[in-house]
């Protein structure tokens with residue numbers, strides 16, 4: 001089923017919904033672990049799961065394989081990321097064909113970052129220059145078969161020097177046929193809420209799913225926020241400073257913070273949340289429990305009927 005139809009259904013039913021993002025692991029053992037985790041996390045009722053695409057191509061076959069397994073073996077609704085980096089049209093065609101063959105109907109169309117070791121992004125021969133070109137190509141080749149998502153940047157894309165240009169190109173991606181937006185991670189909820197309003201003012205009306213990345217470790221958080229140049233509110237830095245050497249305390253704080261962020265943006269009208277799981281289960285589960293979107297695991301056995309476990313696989 002298409003992600004956009006699932007989003008519309010959740011909106012009609014007036015209920016929150018969530019999705020999980022995973023990346024292809026580097027080793028066979030990692031792949032087995034991830035498949036186990038995805039199967040367990042099925043019980044947390046994600047509306048769909050994303051598998052990222054390795055720009056540059058080294059693990060892109062694995063993305064297609066993980067999508068096929070999650071979609072046709074586990075019955076999860078999948079969304080395959082697809083980037084333009086080093087992807088001539090012939091390779092794009094192969095990836096889309098494989099996605100369709102396994103029943104996947106959802107693509108997150110991206111330009112991609114430069115391959116490792118390269119500073120500037122350049123399109124390859126017979127490839128695309130921007131995500132909007134990929135969106136247009138998928139629509140041209142497949143009509144309405146795929147629901148197409150694109151990336152949005154509440155703090156502006158790193159290459160962009162002009163916020164207005166960024167809005168313009170985001171709208172262009174939607175005009176080319178994208179039907180939902182997933183955002184880059186952020187930690188300032190006011191900034192996210194303002195950005196959504198600015199999108200709406202500029203005629204971008206498709207659903208926007210906030211990308212929530214729970215803090216899993218202090219080092220990882222510092223690395224990620226500096227790579228993405230994410231603004232971090234002072235209150236978060238102050239809360240982390242005294243606990244930064246205590247991994248468990250950082251994880252616990254990460255859960256508490258994500259619950260608070262989701263509540264704040266939910267109050268402003270957001271119904272759907274996209275979790276960057278980093279292939280980890282516990283924080284995402286605790287956040288969903290904290291939000292009372294799912295029943296705490298320790299209570300599950302005592303329930304005569306558990307809605308999340310009996311959720312119909314479609």
Ligand code: FAD
Nearest residue numbers: 052053055081110111112113130131151157160169182184
């Ligand atoms: P685009 O929308 O093409 O934008 C790139 C830049 O070009 C922007 O500055 C934009 O303003 C500008 N621009 C766009 N169109 C035009 C135009 N026609 N003319 C001039 N300028 C233009 N990367 C991966 O490698 N694999 C993944 O799986 C992956 N998943 C992601 C998931 C999410 C939710 C997000 C937010 C990012 C993800 N990324 C992933 C990272 C992404 O590939 C990078 O951020 C990349 O640098 C930009 O991709 P884009 O699709 O946003 O590019």
